Amino acid sequence: MPSDEATIAGWGRVSAPGRELRSDDLVRLSDGATLSRGLGRSYGDSSLPPPSVRAVAGTVLGDRVLGFDPATGRLRAEAGLSLDALTRMLLPRGWFVPVTPGTAFVTLGGMVAADVHGKNHHVDGCFGAHVKSLRLRVADGRIVDCAPDREGELFRATIGGMGLTGHILEVAFRMTRVPSPWILGESVRAMGIDALLAELEQSSAAWPFTVAWVDGLGRGAGLGRGIVHRGRWADPSEALASAPAPPRSVRVPFDLPAGTLNRATVGLFNAALYHRHRGYVRRRVQSPHRFFHPLDRLADWYRLYGRRGLTQHQSVIPQERGPAAVRGLLELLARRRACVPLCVIKNCGDEGAGTLSFPRRGTSVAIDLPIDDRTQGLVDALNERVMELGGRIYLAKDAFTRAEHFRAMEPRLARWTAVRRRWDPELRLRSAQSVRMLGDPA
Amino acid sequence: MNAVLLGATRGMGRALARLLVERGDTVCLLGRNPTDLERSARDLQVRGALPAPPSAFPCDLARPETFAPALDAAAESLGRLETVIVTAADFASQADLEADPERARSLAAIDFANTVGFCEHARRRLLAAGGGTLCVFSSVAGDRARSPVVVYGAAKAGLSAYLEGLDHRYHRQGLRTVCVKPGFVRTSMTAGLAPPPFAGDPDRVARRVVRAIDCGRPVVYAPPVWRWIMLAVRNLPRAVMRRVEF
Numbered sequence: 023m024p025s026d027e028a029t030i031a032g033w034g035r036v037s038a039p040g041r042e043l044r045s046d047d048l049v050r051l052s053d054g055a056t057l058s059r060g061l062g063r064s065y066g067d068s069s070l071p072p073p074s075v076r077a078v079a080g081t082v083l084g085d086r087v088l089g090f091d092p093a094t095g096r097l098r099a100e101a102g103l104s105l106d107a108l109t110r111m112l113l114p115r116g117w118f119v120p121v122t123p124g125t126a127f128v129t130l131g132g133m134v135a136a137d138v139h140g141k142n143h144h145v146d147g148c149f150g151a152h153v154k155s156l157r158l159r160v161a162d163g164r165i166v167d168c169a170p171d172r173e174g175e176l177f178r179a180t181i182g183g184m185g186l187t188g189h190i191l192e193v194a195f196r197m198t199r200v201p202s203p204w205i206l207g208e209s210v211r212a213m214g215i216d217a218l219l220a221e222l223e224q225s226s227a228a229w230p231f232t233v234a235w236v237d238g239l240g241r242g243a244g245l246g247r248g249i250v251h252r253g254r255w256a257d258p259s260e261a262l263a264s265a266p267a268p269p270r271s272v273r274v275p276f277d278l279p280a281g282t283l284n285r286a287t288v289g290l291f292n293a294a295l296y297h298r299h300r301g302y303v304r305r306r307v308q309s310p311h312r313f314f315h316p317l318d319r320l321a322d323w324y325r326l327y328g329r330r331g332l333t334q335h336q337s338v339i340p341q342e343r344g345p346a347a348v349r350g351l352l353e354l355l356a357r358r359r360a361c362v363p364l365c366v367i368k369n370c371g372d373e374g375a376g377t378l379s380f381p382r383r384g385t386s387v388a389i390d391l392p393i394d395d396r397t398q399g400l401v402d403a404l405n406e407r408v409m410e411l412g413g414r415i416y417l418a419k420d421a422f423t424r425a426e427h428f429r430a431m432e433p434r435l436a437r438w439t440a441v442r443r444r445w446d447p448e449l450r451l452r453s454a455q456s457v458r459m460l461g462d463p464a
Numbered sequence: 465m466n467a468v469l470l471g472a473t474r475g476m477g478r479a480l481a482r483l484l485v486e487r488g489d490t491v492c493l494l495g496r497n498p499t500d501l502e503r504s505a506r507d508l509q510v511r512g513a514l515p516a517p518p519s520a521f522p523c524d525l526a527r528p529e530t531f532a533p534a535l536d537a538a539a540e541s542l543g544r545l546e547t548v549i550v551t552a553a554d555f556a557s558q559a560d561l562e563a564d565p566e567r568a569r570s571l572a573a574i575d576f577a578n579t580v581g582f583c584e585h586a587r588r589r590l591l592a593a594g595g596g597t598l599c600v601f602s603s604v605a606g607d608r609a610r611s612p613v614v615v616y617g618a619a620k621a622g623l624s625a626y627l628e629g630l631d632h633r634y635h636r637q638g639l640r641t642v643c644v645k646p647g648f649v650r651t652s653m654t655a656g657l658a659p660p661p662f663a664g665d666p667d668r669v670a671r672r673v674v675r676a677i678d679c680g681r682p683v684v685y686a687p688p689v690w691r692w693i694m695l696a697v698r699n700l701p702r703a704v705m706r707r708v709e710f
Contacts, residue, residue: 028658043655044650044652044655045652045655046473046474046475046478046651046652047474047500047652080655083474083651083652083655086503086504086506086507087506087507087510087511088503088506088507089506089510090510097510111510111511115513
């Protein structure tokens with residue numbers, strides 16, 4: 023491969039030869055295209071073209087709002103509209119998306135394709151639960167409108183379908199009215215995994231937004247120690263008088279040398295983060311940008327991981343497996359002396375409508391891992407454990423899961439594949455990930 | 465302020481129209497595709513929190529007979545014309561143009577002759593209303609003839625010269641001309657080309673252009689660094705220009 027060939031990469035830097043073709047006319051752009059891509063925030067190869075194709079359709083210029091009804095909150099927009107732009111537009115008017123992932127730099131199309139979840143999954147489900155209808159360009163070239171009661175199978179297969187059932191052109195969903203543009207947040211420290219999971223569970227009974235940051239390098243009694251964050255929209259009486267400042271970010275100007283994030287540096291950082299948070303409940307009024315998208319303040323933060331980049335292993339462990347199962351995953355990381363710069367745990371609510379959508383009732387464990395020669399072995403080991411526990415993984419984060427592992431975790435795959443095949447018998451719509459994991463033709 | 469925009473459905477025009485409605489200006493859209501116009505009007509309605517979508521009328525730079533009716537309709541819907549902004553243009557790679565002389569002729573006609581024709585209609589109406597601003601997107605490609613943009617650059621060079629002439633002739637009568645010279649900006653026009661260093665993005669270009677309109681600056685480079693780049697390029701000797709490929 024000539025070195026000057028253009029490559030396209032996921033957020034974690036996994037790359038493939040190819041380029042992104044952009045147009046503001048998504049209808050024309052998607053004609054004959056193999057895959058659409060939004061802002062490229064999926065960590066692995068979800069938004070990369072299959073090996074035989076050297077281009078993906080970049081949707082970010084298709085970003086028009088096609089309607090917003092302030093009486094109901096119903097909004098329809100082209101799929102390339104970013105959550106960041108939408109928030110800047112409508113938060114000042116008292117509206118927010120019903121579900122936000124951990125970054126605002128995602129497109130509506132990407133939010134549907136990955137069926138993103140957020141800190142409120144235990145009460146509000148995934149983004150897909152709030153989607154009213156979609157306009158797709160399906161594999162044979164037709165433009166199809168679908169909704170729960172109209173081409174319902176296609177609709178459900180598309181929610182969480184990683185863009186493989188059709189190019190998402192337009193998304194209609196309902197925004198949520200918020201009492202103020204501020205979040206009332208609390209955080210509380212937990213000394214070990216059992217305390218942390220208990221705190222998370224209790225917090226979730228009373229708070230719509232919950233998540234736990236975990237020191238992935240805690241050992242012994244400190245295994246799984248961390249900080250539980252919880253929040254809700256502040257009432258006007260609690261909110262600050264001013265509007266929250268629009269989000270700003272600093273860039274990471276260059277790739278840090280590989281190995282900058284190692285067990286020693288990350289251990290120090292995590293210990294500092296853990297101990298700086300004292301033992302009492304901290305309460306504060308926060309900007310929603312900080313609360314929901316803390317990492318957005320550091321643009322291009324993947325560069326902290328150096329040239330080889332990072333991957334994330336995010337799995338959900340069924341509720342009935344209990345805290346011991348989560349502890350088991352953390353012990354596995356400790357045993358293998360894995361470097362885990364970031365570990366986030368969140369309890370999930372019931373499975374949504376998306377045929378292949380990730381969350382289910384249980385505990386989601388997201389583990390960031392710098393890519394090195396041991397990554398494949400570690401991901402395999404984690405996946406074997408997840409399979410034993412009856413859990414599953416999140417495709418939007420994945421770059422290393424083996425096809426046989428994925429199939430074993432996903433009894434729903436056959437049902438989803440049947441719908442996909444009906445709309446795309448020749449498998450024209452593919453991604454590098456679908457080739458790797460679903461056995462699509464390259 | 466109110467503004468008529470030709471070409472506001474995409475690229476820099478889209479960004480400019482959004483910025484204008486978000487700060488409370490009234491806009492009217494001209495463009496060739498009715499569906500596209502309607503979608504952009506709805507986008508602007510939501511972004512500007514307007515009670516109704518901005519008015520929009522068909523106008524095609526390739527069809528000069530559409531110019532006068534479109535501007536008349538716009539003037540009627542706005543009450544009085546204050547600002548006319550032209551971001552529309554034709555673009556094709558030099559290779560495509562060389563392969564098809566008719567395509568080259570039509571690009572030169574649209575980007576120069578027809579754009580001048582549209583501006584003449586706009587100028588008369590602005591002057592009749594007692595003055596106003598005519599803001600037209602030319603290009604850094606018009607600053608120096610270069611091998612990748614032989615035809616496009618020639619048309620834009622003519623357009624820049626025309627706009628400067630208008631400024632000299634009508635400034636005292638209250639016509640402000642703003643000639644925008646974008647460098648490489650990441651829009652659908654340039655999609656598929658590898659962005660050079662200093663590539664701009666439409667939102668920042670839009671902010672710069674709105675400032676230039678507000679203070680009546682006759683020539684504006686966007687991103688600003690292109691002013692200095694083009695100063696250097698204009699002074700390169702011909703022997704060098706023959707050899708380089710930019």
